[in-house]
Amino acid sequence: MTSILNVPAANQLLVELPEVERNAFMAACETVELSFGEVLLQPTETFTHVYFPIDSFISLIAVVGTDSRLEVAMAGREGMLGMPLVLSVEETQLIALVQGAGSALRMTAESFQRLLPDSPVLHQRLKRYIYVVMTQLATSAACNHFHRIEERLARWLLMTQDRAGTDQLNLTHEFLAMMLGVRRAGITLAAIALQARGLICYQRGTITVLDRPGLIEASCDCYRDDCALYTKMLPMI
Amino acid sequence: MTSILNVPAANQLLVELPEVERNAFMAACETVELSFGEVLLQPTETFTHVYFPIDSFISLIAVVGTDSRLEVAMAGREGMLGMPLVLSVEETQLIALVQGAGSALRMTAESFQRLLPDSPVLHQRLKRYIYVVMTQLATSAACNHFHRIEERLARWLLMTQDRAGTDQLNLTHEFLAMMLGVRRAGITLAAIALQARGLICYQRGTITVLDRPGLIEASCDCYRDDCALYTKMLPMI
DNA sequence: AAGCGTCGGCACGCTAGCGTACATAACTCA
DNA sequence: TGAGTTATGTACGCTAGCGTGCCGACGCTT
Numbered sequence: 001m002t003s004i005l006n007v008p009a010a011n012q013l014l015v016e017l018p019e020v021e022r023n024a025f026m027a028a029c030e031t032v033e034l035s036f037g038e039v040l041l042q043p044t045e046t047f048t049h050v051y052f053p054i055d056s057f058i059s060l061i062a063v064v065g066t067d068s069r070l071e072v073a074m075a076g077r078e079g080m081l082g083m084p085l086v087l088s089v090e091e092t093q094l095i096a097l098v099q100g101a102g103s104a105l106r107m108t109a110e111s112f113q114r115l116l117p118d119s120p121v122l123h124q125r126l127k128r129y130i131y132v133v134m135t136q137l138a139t140s141a142a143c144n145h146f147h148r149i150e151e152r153l154a155r156w157l158l159m160t161q162d163r164a165g166t167d168q169l170n171l172t173h174e175f176l177a178m179m180l181g182v183r184r185a186g187i188t189l190a191a192i193a194l195q196a197r198g199l200i201c202y203q204r205g206t207i208t209v210l211d212r213p214g215l216i217e218a219s220c221d222c223y224r225d226d227c228a229l230y231t232k233m234l235p236m237i
Numbered sequence: 238m239t240s241i242l243n244v245p246a247a248n249q250l251l252v253e254l255p256e257v258e259r260n261a262f263m264a265a266c267e268t269v270e271l272s273f274g275e276v277l278l279q280p281t282e283t284f285t286h287v288y289f290p291i292d293s294f295i296s297l298i299a300v301v302g303t304d305s306r307l308e309v310a311m312a313g314r315e316g317m318l319g320m321p322l323v324l325s326v327e328e329t330q331l332i333a334l335v336q337g338a339g340s341a342l343r344m345t346a347e348s349f350q351r352l353l354p355d356s357p358v359l360h361q362r363l364k365r366y367i368y369v370v371m372t373q374l375a376t377s378a379a380c381n382h383f384h385r386i387e388e389r390l391a392r393w394l395l396m397t398q399d400r401a402g403t404d405q406l407n408l409t410h411e412f413l414a415m416m417l418g419v420r421r422a423g424i425t426l427a428a429i430a431l432q433a434r435g436l437i438c439y440q441r442g443t444i445t446v447l448d449r450p451g452l453i454e455a456s457c458d459c460y461r462d463d464c465a466l467y468t469k470m471l472p473m474i
Numbered sequence: 475a476a477g478c479g480t481c482g483g484c485a486c487g488c489t490a491g492c493g494t495a496c497a498t499a500a501c502t503c504a
Numbered sequence: 505t506g507a508g509t510t511a512t513g514t515a516c517g518c519t520a521g522c523g524t525g526c527c528g529a530c531g532c533t534t
Contacts, residue, residue, distance in 0.1 A: 062379040064459060070379040083371070087364040093372045093466070127324040134320070134371055135330045141378035142299040142307040145418050148490075172511065181382050183492060188512060204500060204511055222301060229330070385520075410482065420522060425482060441481060441530060481530075492519070499512075504505100 011052040011105060012078045012234070013125055021119045028111040034058075034098040036170075040081065041096040047109045050082030051075075056102030057163040059179065061095040069095070070181040071156075072140065073133055076100070076163030078230065083133065085109055086116070086126045100164050128233045136226055143222040144181070150190040152180055154219035157200065159226070161209050169207045194218065248289035248342060249315045249471070250362055258356045265348040271295070271335040273407075277318065278333040284346045287319030288312075293339030294400040296416065298332040306332070307418035308393075309377065310370055313337070313400030315467065320370065322346055323353070323363045337401050365470045373463055380459040381418070387427040389417055391456035394437065396463070398446050406444045431455065 017025065034040075034056040041047065043063060051058065057076035061069050072094070075081050081096055090109065107115075116123050143152065156179060160169055173191065177184040191207070194200045199214045200207055209215060216223060254262065271277075271293040278284065280300060288295065294313035298306050309331070312318050318333055327346065344352075353360055380389065393416060397406055410424040417424070428444070431437045436451045437444055446452060453460060 060375070062375045064376060064379040064383055064457070068379060068383040070382055072375040072378050084368050087368045088361060089365060089368040089470070094375060124325060128326060130367070130371075131321050131324045131326040134367075134374065137371065137374040137378060138297070138299040138309040138331060139301060141309050141374060141381055142301040142305060142418070144378055144382050145307055146301055146305040174511075181379070183494095184512085185493090185514080186491060188514085189491095192513085202512095220301070233326070409480085411480095420524095421482085422484080422523090423521060425484085426521095429483085439482095476534090478533085479531095481528105483528085484526085486524085486526105487522105488524105489522075490520090492517105494516085494518105496515085497513080500510085502507100502509075504507085 029105040036101045038098040052105040057100040059099040071179040151220040155223040266342040273338045275335040289342040294337040296336040308416040384457045388457040392460040
């Protein structure tokens with residue numbers, strides 16, 4: 001089982017583009033630093049930029065009612081923030097929260113929409129990426145519904161590790177509770193269980209993945225399925 | 238509160254297209270009858286056709302593990318079956334189950350992909366439709382997670398009523414349980430509660446909506462939000 | 475009219491997870 | 505060093521929903 005991401009610092013959607021496309025596209029990009037906790041977008045806001053994370057990553061969070069939140073997708077260097085713009089829609093209904101600090105390429109929404117029609121290879125890739133995310137949204141709706149906190153936590157840690165590219169994750173139980181839409185105490189119990197099995201180890205805001213294969217075993221199949229779909233639809237690029 | 242659908246028998250995505258587009262498109266379509274329970278597509282299968290329901294409707298169902306199923310989206314005359322083809326992807330990971338018998342326009346995947354580039358208005362609409370469905374997937378993931386069976390049932394009945402275009406729905410508790418990913422007995426209790434409130438009435442396989450506004454009141458806001466997003470993104474077309 | 479299959483009501487004990495609250499432990503900073 | 509803040513452990517009773525199984529009612533078939 002390989003991770004989604006075993007490649008050097010570059011956004012996977014942008015690597016190995018045809019020379020012309022790449023040049024035009026990169027010329028319109030700037031590199032920005034994203035810091036943890038930054039909110040790039042709120043529901044009903046309009047995209048001013050698209051982001052292609054390099055070593056940062058972003059959580060997409062759905063809100064229902066006044067205070068229920070649930071992370072529904074992640075965008076790291078395997079993905080992008082700004083899918084609606086690929087569909088010529090300029091708004092979002094999700095919160096985009098920087099979950100892993102680091103750098104990203106960024107381009108104005110305007111440039112993006114102007115350049116996209118002249119970038120057929122990238123455009124094709126982005127459409128496939130949207131398909132992958134849609135499918136993940138659908139199956140993770142089912143996952144969130146049927147699977148237990150411990151499995152979901154394991155899956156979430158794996159996804160995060162892939163995007164952070166390190167074993168050491170800076171995460172509090174509080175934060176994890178928000179992501180999974182459960183109680184903080186629920187995370188504590190699940191984390192204790194995973195630690196007792198020797199899969200992770202944590203102290204005060206840091207979780208270290210000790211046994212990745214074991215963690216995959218402990219997670220629901222949704223993690224494997226997610227990875228498999230991504231590599232099928234966007235193979236190595 | 239108006240429903241998504243208050244229009245005569247026609248697929249909403251196809252109405253009022255420019256003459257040329259419409260003619261080319263319709264010429265490639267045939268009308269088919271879909272019968273209840275028909276499975277049009279299974280996970281990993283390839284699309285042979287796209288469907289534009291007229292008075293039928295189709296459930297999209299996610300599968301996790303061996304026997305957990307959850308309805309994640311519906312396609313009636315406000316939508317289509319075959320979104321991945323708009324993204325140039327020919328497969329699906331979802332089950333497409335005919336949930337309301339009736340007719341639909343259908344076209345081969347091949348024709349669809351050939352005609353789409355020459356149908357800019359339709360193409361634009363379909364992209365917006367995909368955005369709507371993606372957003373609904375995201376928020377209904379949260380809805381399924383946070384809201385109770387009774388609210389979710391109310392919402393589901395409203396969505397179904399919109400697409401069926403009638404007060405009388407032919408549904409067993411067993412079937413509803415599958416859609417919502419809960420026990421049959423759980424549906425029975427929720428249905429009893431809704432009936433006690435005078436919102437619905439049912440006997441042996443038939444549910445009648447008695448008080449639509451009341452049912453909206455009883456459902457979570459997700460129903461209203463869904464409708465609002467659709468009409469915002471695809472206004473009356 | 476009888477029989478059978480389907481559908482719905484209900485009841486049992488059980489579990490995961492909730493809301494809440496409080497205590498302890500670990501860092502931070504004055 | 506000591507005070508304050510933040511993160512984690514844990515405990516309490518509670519609720520929604522689970523899995524299961526059984527019974528009765530309905531309605532179709534013959």
